[in-house]
Amino acid sequence: DAGITQSPRHKVTETGTPVTLRCHQTENHRYMYWYRQDPGHGLRLIHYSYGVKDTDKGEVSDGYSVSRSKTEDFLLTLESATSSQTSVYFCAISPGPPTGELFFGEGSRLTVL
Amino acid sequence: DQQVKQNSPSLSVQEGRISILNCDYTNSMFDYFLWYKKYPAEGPTFLISISSIKDKNEDGRFTVFLNKTATHLSLHIVPSQPGDSAVYFCAASGNTGNQFYFGTGTSLTVIP
Numbered sequence: 001d002a003g004i005t006q007s008p009r010h011k012v013t014e015t016g017t018p019v020t021l022r023c024h025q026t027e028n029h030r031y032m033y034w035y036r037q038d039p040g041h042g043l044r045l046i047h048y049s050y051g052v053k054d055t056d057k058g059e060v061s062d063g064y065s066v067s068r069s070k071t072e073d074f075l076l077t078l079e080s081a082t083s084s085q086t087s088v089y090f091c092a093i094s095p096g097p098p099t100g101e102l103f104f105g106e107g108s109r110l111t112v113l
Numbered sequence: 114d115q116q117v118k119q120n121s122p123s124l125s126v127q128e129g130r131i132s133i134l135n136c137d138y139t140n141s142m143f144d145y146f147l148w149y150k151k152y153p154a155e156g157p158t159f160l161i162s163i164s165s166i167k168d169k170n171e172d173g174r175f176t177v178f179l180n181k182t183a184t185h186l187s188l189h190i191v192p193s194q195p196g197d198s199a200v201y202f203c204a205a206s207g208n209t210g211n212q213f214y215f216g217t218g219t220s221l222t223v224i225p
Contacts, residue, residue: 031211041217042119042216100147102147102213107156
């Protein structure tokens with residue numbers, strides 16, 4: 001299994017509070033991603049990173065920011081959580097082209113009340 | 114707008130029979146396609162992939178077929194086993210950047 005650790009695994013918070021989810025990898029892969037999974041929507045890309053301090057937006061980036069100061073860590077921040085951000089969040093890593101496979105973490109379940 | 118679509122939310126198959134999961138895509142620039150399997154409370158795990166230069170890739174009981182003309186791919190599982198019961202996601206990526214787009218998933222139930 002790819003060495004990916006997400007923390008926290010479960011979090012309950014209130015509307016308007018900031019939340020940070022952490023993804024840590026031990027594989028030294030260049031690419032890191034944050035997805036959210038919601039019923040009827042599958043997996044949707046929030047943000048991704050293609051190197052230290054290099055990030056880009058995905059399909060559903062509004063309300064989220066990311067940072068990557070080290071190869072192994074990719075942080076997802078909800079500046080002011082809303083109930084629509086209640087979801088399961090998955091971090092993924094990839095060595096990049098040409099192999100291209102994504103390896104996923106176990107997921108972080110976030111509930112915003 | 115969904116660029117990768119899985120129009121069947123669920124599928125039930127008898128053990129030993131063939132399971133066929135379908136996926137359609139709208140972006141002709143996609144050149145790499147993958148299937149992932151997901152059990153409850155776990156992250157998705159990679160199953161099989163195919164490059165756009167091929168039309169078939171086989172790995173044990175799993176075969177992926179790609180029809181570029183129809184912008185359609187399918188996953189065949191033969192023979193189906195109860196342990197194959199999971200949600201299956203198809204995904205696609207293009208040659209610009211390394212973004213992966215996922216479908217909404219198909220929940221497969223293999224009945225013993």
